Amino acid sequence: MSLDRPIDSCFTTNDAESTLRIGHLLAQVLAPGDVVTLSGELGSGKTCLVQGICRGLCVIDDVTSPTYTLVNEYRGDIPVYHFDLYRLEDEISVLDLGFEEYIDGRGVCLVEWADKFPFILPDTRIDVAIEMLDESKRIIRIIEV
Numbered sequence: 001m002s003l004d005r006p007i008d009s010c011f012t013t014n015d016a017e018s019t020l021r022i023g024h025l026l027a028q029v030l031a032p033g034d035v036v037t038l039s040g041e042l043g044s045g046k047t048c049l050v051q052g053i054c055r056g057l058c059v060i061d062d063v064t065s066p067t068y069t070l071v072n073e074y075r076g077d078i079p080v081y082h083f084d085l086y087r088l089e090d091e092i093s094v095l096d097l098g099f100e101e102y103i104d105g106r107g108v109c110l111v112e113w114a115d116k117f118p119f120i121l122p123d124t125r126i127d128v129a130i131e132m133l134d135e136s137k138r139i140i141r142i143i144e145v
Contacts, residue, residue, distance in 0.1 A: 011140045012133075019045045022140055023052020026128075030057065032078050032106045035122050037114035040130030045138055046112045049128065053110060054080055065112070071097055079107030086113045091120050 013019045026049075030036070036053070038046040047065040054063045059076035066072040066084045074080040081102045088094055094117050103109050103122055114121055124145065131139040 008144065009142045011142075013045075013138045013140060014136055016045070016048050019048045019138065019140070020052035020055065023049040023054075024056035025052075026126075026142060027053045027056025030078075030108050030126075032108065033104075035103050035109045035111065035125040036128060037121060037125055038110065038112045038128045038130065039115040041132060044130040044132045045140075046130060049130065049140070050082055050110050050112070053108075054082075057108065071102070079105070081105070081107050081109045083109065083111040084113060085111065085116055088116070091117050094120055 011018075011022050013022065026036070030053070038049060040046055047063075051063045054061075054074055054076060057076040057078060057080055059074040059080055061072075061074045063074060063082070064072070066082055070084060070088070072082045074082065083097070083099070083102075085094060099120065111121075127143050127145055129141045129143075131141075133139060
């Protein structure tokens with residue numbers, strides 16, 4: 001597995017460890033200011049992929065879904081800001097989190113459920129779509145927009 005910029009890749013995984021490895025691989029091409037959006041149904045592996053990205057960025061914190069806190073900040077080689085927009089109802093709620101300041105910041109932003117609010121996303125970003133084929137098999141598409 002390898003990625004080069006511009007990103008335009010598709011992977012099939014059969015377990016969580018493979019998803020973690022793809023996240024780790026993606027981390028190798030990320031830089032401060034990058035925004036990565038993650039879409040897929042509940043349980044598809046978005047947070048698992050984020051954990052792999054954070055592992056690749058040498059994050060020292062526990063990486064968990066910020067479903068109730070809405071945004072987690074992690075320390076690593078570069079700061080990582082992990083959003084989960086699942087529980088939010090409108091763009092104003094996302095903006096109230098300081099979203100615009102985070103995406104213009106000096107870290108990497110990882111945004112789960114970003115497809116709920118496409119109008120507030122930056123024009124330049126990396127979109128990751130995870131499709132569940134069965135209980136363990138996933139297709140992960142990574143596209144630089």
